[in-house]
Amino acid sequence: MAIDAKRTRITFQRLDRELRKLAKKTAPENVHKFRTNSRRVEALLSEVVLERHRNDEKLLTLLGRLRKKAGRVRDLDVQIEALRALKFPQANGHKSQVMDALVDERAKREKKLARAFDRDTTEEIRKRLKRAANKMEIARDTDALQLTLRKLGEVGNNNAPLTEKTLHQYRIIGKRARYLAELADGNVEAKRVVEQLKRMQDVIGDWHDWLRLTEKAEGLLGGVRDSALVAMLRNVTQAKFRQSWEAVGEIRSVLGAHGRPAQSVQNRKTPAKEAAQAAVA
Numbered sequence: 001m002a003i004d005a006k007r008t009r010i011t012f013q014r015l016d017r018e019l020r021k022l023a024k025k026t027a028p029e030n031v032h033k034f035r036t037n038s039r040r041v042e043a044l045l046s047e048v049v050l051e052r053h054r055n056d057e058k059l060l061t062l063l064g065r066l067r068k069k070a071g072r073v074r075d076l077d078v079q080i081e082a083l084r085a086l087k088f089p090q091a092n093g094h095k096s097q098v099m100d101a102l103v104d105e106r107a108k109r110e111k112k113l114a115r116a117f118d119r120d121t122t123e124e125i126r127k128r129l130k131r132a133a134n135k136m137e138i139a140r141d142t143d144a145l146q147l148t149l150r151k152l153g154e155v156g157n158n159n160a161p162l163t164e165k166t167l168h169q170y171r172i173i174g175k176r177a178r179y180l181a182e183l184a185d186g187n188v189e190a191k192r193v194v195e196q197l198k199r200m201q202d203v204i205g206d207w208h209d210w211l212r213l214t215e216k217a218e219g220l221l222g223g224v225r226d227s228a229l230v231a232m233l234r235n236v237t238q239a240k241f242r243q244s245w246e247a248v249g250e251i252r253s254v255l256g257a258h259g260r261p262a263q264s265v266q267n268r269k270t271p272a273k274e275a276a277q278a279a280v281a
Contacts, residue, residue: 002140002142002144002184002185003048003138003144003184003185004183004184004185005138007182007183007185008044008048008133008136008138008183009133011037011040011041011044011183012041012132014037014040015034015040015041015129016126016129016130018033018034018037019122019125019126019129020122020126022070022117023117026073026113026117028074028077031070031073031074031077031113032074032077034066034067034070035067035070035071038063038070039067039175039179040179041059041129041132042063042064042176043179044136044179044183045059045136046060047151047176047180048138048142048147048180049136049137050137050138050139051137053132053135055128055132056132056135058128059125059129059132062124062125062128063125065116066116066117069112069113070113073106073110073113075209075212076102076105076106076109077106078209079102079209079212079213079216080099080102080103080106082209082210083099083213084099086232086233086236088228088229088232092227092228094221094228094230095229098216098221098229101216101220102216144180144181144182144183145181145184145187145189145190145193147180148177148178148180148190148193148197149177151173151177151180152174155169155170155173162245162248162249164211164241167204167207167208167241167244167245167248168208170200170204171205171208174197174201174204174251177197178194178201181193181194181197182194196250196251197251199247199250200247200248200250200251203243203244203246204244204247204248206240206243207240207241207244210233210236210240211237211241213233214230214233214234214236214237217229217230218230
C-alpha cells in the first residue's frame, strides 16, 4: 500500500496549525493535538523518508523536547479527569488531597510549557517544518502497511508473556506503527489495521494513565492498607491491565505469524472491562 503524498503534506500542515494554537493557549485540547501531530511528523521523518537532512535532525530534536514537556501536562490533564470521574466518597478527604496535588502540579507544568513555546522557538520550528516538507523524498515503492508490520515486529516474540514492560513497549511502538499505517493511500486493509491499532493504543493508554494516577496517590497517601482510595485505584488499574492484555492478544492474533491483517475484532465487553467501567461511570 503506497504512501499517499497528500497525506504527508497534510501531516506537516496540521502540526504547524497545532503549534500556533498551543503557542497561544496551553489548553488541554491544544496540548493533546500538538503531541499527536508531532508524533506523526516524527514517524514520517524517522521511518519513511529516504534521507534525513540536518534540518530534519534539528527539527526532531526540538519536537522531542517540546513533546515531552507537553506530555507531562497532558498526563496530568488525563489523571485529573480520571480522578474526577471516579466514584469515591469524600469522607476522609483523600480524593480532594490527590486532586489538589494534581491541579497544583499541572499549573507548574503549564507555566514551564508556556515558557518553552516562546516566539523564537515557535518560529524556528515552523520554518524547519516547511523546509522538511519541501525537501522530503519518499521511495515510490514504499509500502505503508509493510512499514507498520515491521515496526510492530520490534516488540519482539509474539509468544513472550505480557508484562507491564511489554505493554509499555506495545504502547510506544504501537503509536508510531499506527501513524505509519495512516499514510497509506486509502487501502481498506490499511484502514482496518489503523482501527485495530487505535483500539490497542487507547486501551493501553488508559491503563497507563490509571497506573500513573495510582502511583501519585500512593506517594501522597501510602499503600492499600493506608487508604481506601489507593485500594480502589489499584483495583481499577488491575482491571485495565487485563483489558490491555486482551487488546494486545487481539493484535497478535490479527497480525499473525506472517504479518497478515485479519478481520476487525469487535469491541466486546469482558468482566474486567465491566468492572473498570462501573468504577468510573
